[in-house]
Amino acid sequence: MLRLLTLFFGLFYLTLQPAQAAVILIYHHVADDTPRVTSVTADEFRSHLQYLKDHNFNVIGLDVLINQLKTNQPIADNSVVITFDDSYENNFTTARPILQQFGYPYTLFISPGSIDKQDGPLLSWQQVKQMSDEGVLIANHAMWHEHMAAPEAGETTQAWQARMQQSILQAEEKIKQHTGQSHKWLAYPYGEYSLALEQLVSELGFIGIGQHSGAVGNSTSLTHIPRFPAAGQYADLTQLSQKFRSLAFTITNEQQTDSLIQKTNPPTLGLTLKVDDFQPSQLQCYASGQVLTPNWITKNSFSVQASKPLAKGRSRYNCTAPSLSKKGYYYWYSQPWLRLD
Structure with a gap:
């Protein structure tokens, strides 16, 4: 009898298929004299890459992943993508030689206007061109690294839309002029976006990429692709290595949620x-130190809401559940919120 039960459960777990997923990492500085919250040291960065190599992770280019998402192709198991934001010079002087040692592809999201002004210790166009010639993917981080999610005080919606369109298209043209590349990928500065900005990005034919945590799968929206921060408090491999093993929930209906909190606070995520490779009872959600209890409306649908209003600025709801078929792997979904008032 015991043998039959063992066989039954063995066959049951073989029928479970974990969602195919990739993890995108976001870095800013690779240095030891820059703000810790956005920095990893060279030694930490090297240790991250060494871990990926030692544990046989499949480090791929962002172009490969986005093509798989757009064409609904299978995503290779344990895929990881490396990205950098903000155009910092240490991406060239410090990160680049380390990445060359490992032979890993990566993407730089740059703000051309900031490079033109040399507003800080930023890359030069000569360095950007050299990296591009070496095969680095160069993509759009808006023209001036501006806050993009909502109109400024006194600005009309129409004027805001025109300004955002100009920022996106002007940055894309500048990148094309200097490198010959034009991928139409926009990494939202500060990870901030709104439903209106997502709609504009889609209308312009761009892919939108955030800074909220979570794995990427075939049901991931192409206007808010998540990335895991890997710097500051998140640089510790004890925690980061678990994020490498994240899976994407297969979302069959994602309510059109506006990340910009305008009326109801706390907001609701639905x-x-x-639901096949995780137990609904094991789904856990969190928000700014709060543990949230999911409300299962049907066997496949749930909603979750914080118990108190979210603070001004950026916050998020994170929901995770352990995989039944892949020991040590967790499904992970994150919904960012932005309160401006």
């Missing part, structure tokens, strides 16, 4: 998922 999702309909394919």
Whole structure:
């Protein structure tokens, strides 16, 4: 009898298919004399790459992943993508030689206007061109690294839309002029976006990429692709290595949620998922130190809401659940919020 039960459960778990997923990492500075919150040291960065190599992770270019998402192709198991934001010179002087040692592809999201002004210790166009010639993917981080999610005080919606369109398209043209590359990928500065900005990005034919945590799968929205921060408090490999092993929930119905909090606070997140490789009772959600209890509306749909209003600025709801078929792997979904008032 015991043998039959063992066989039954063995066959049951073989039928479970974990969602195919990739993890995108976001870095800013690779230095030891820059703000810790956005920095990793050279030794920490090297240790991250060494861990990926030692544990046989599949480090791929962002172009490969986005093509898989757009064409609904399978995503290779344990795929990881490396990205950098903000155009910092230490990406060239410090990160680049380390990445060359490992032979890993990576993407730089740059703000051309900031490079033109040399507003800080930023890359020069000569360095950007050299990296591009070496095969580095160069992509759009808006023209001036501006806050993009909502109109400024006194600005009309129409004027804001025109300004955002100009920032996106002007940055893309500048990148094309200097490197010959034009991928139409926009990494939102500060990771801030709104439903209106997502719609504009989509209308312009761009892919939108955030800074909220979570794995990337075939049901990930192409206007708010998540990335895991890997700097500051998140640089510790004890925690980061778990994020390498994240899976994407298969979302069958993602309510059109505006990340910009305008009326209801705390906001509500609602999702309909394919529930087969995790137990609904093991789904855990969190928000700014709060543990949130998911409200299962049907066997596949749940909603979650914080118990108190979210503070001004950026915050998020994170929801995770352990995989039944892949020991040590967790499904991970994050919904960012932005309160400006």
